[in-house]
Amino acid sequence: MGVQLHASNAHIQIFLPRALVPSLYRFSPLNSLRSSCNSAKTIGLRTEKGFRKRKLRVLASSSNVAAPVWDGWVPDKGSKAPSLSEIFWPSAGAFAAMAILGKIDQLLAPKGISMTVAPLGAVCAVLFATPSSPGARKYNIFVAQIGCAAIGVLAFSIFGPGWLARSAALSAALAFMIFSRAVHPPAASLPLLFIDGAKLHHLNFWYSLFPGAGACIILCLIVSLFVLPSSSHYQFY
Structure with missing residues (x-):
């Protein structure tokens, strides 16, 4: 043969x-x-x-060709070390973003609401560290933030608090992002935040616009100021 x-x-x-x-x-x-x-x-x-x-x-x-099993535990060999500018500007942008949102929180404190929710830290990481990634597209951010937050409210109203609401909400949020071609990883935490956050329940479906989408408008304005100083747009990921 x-x-x-x-x-x-x-x-x-x-x-x-x-x-x-x-x-x-x-x-x-x-x-x-x-x-x-x-x-x-x-x-x-x-x-x-x-x-x-x-x-x-x-x-x-x-x-x-099969890569060694430890390849995923070391930095990408093809990527270059980030420059000082690529480290400074994203860090400075994240600091400015949280400082501005913190000042807004002080104004909203009498109403018992806050703009500084945990998922916004992940949004800052996407916007400032990888501004050229698909997750940093404005379409992805706002469609995913609004849709996933609304899914969290809907799941809570149907199943109440508990594991079933969290599981159904997260599953539906991922399906929504994939279907709408608006994958934005930080948005997946919004349904869980609403279901487990009793202080957010009074917002009802307004939660789909505030604080997630509202805060992202401010973050997108800030990132336009802090990304421009770097000509490389931090493409080292």
């Missing part, structure tokens, strides 16, 4: 017992050939016997 390997313009004919064909792709010399053929994007494997042809095609990219 002949087994023919096609890699770019190179053709190699190898004859092996039929039982070894399933493991051919893991054969070390072929793996070496795959890694050495920089111009080859795919590898095709074809088996033939007599006049009847049986085809087995394995398509693989050169980037699909």
Whole structure:
């Protein structure tokens, strides 16, 4: 039985017992050939016997080589170390954002409401540290914030407080973000915050606009001031 390997313009004919064909792709010399053929994007494997042809095609990219198990525990080798500017401006922007929201909290304190809720810390991380990421798009932010907050209110009104409301709300929030193509990870915590936060229950469906979406308007205005000084837009993630 002949087994023919096609890699770019190179053709190699190898004859092996039929039982070894399933493991051919893991054969070390072929793996070496795959890694050495920089111009080859795919590898095709074809088996033939007599006049009847049986085809087995394995398509693989050169980037699909199994990575060491510890690769995910170290910094990306292809990323460069952030500059001082890329560290300073996001940090300064986050400080300014929380300071402004804190001052607004002082004005709203007599009404018993607050603009500084925990998910806004994650929003700051997305906006200031990775402003070019999909999660930092204005569409993603506001659609996800409003929709997920409303889902939290609806789940609480149907199931009341407890694990069922939290589970249903989080599941529905993820489905909503994926369906609307507005994935914004910090918004997933808004339903849980409402269900577990008794001081927010009086807001009812106003919670979909305040504090999440309202605070994000302020954050988007601030980030426009702190992202512009860096020409690289912090693209080191």
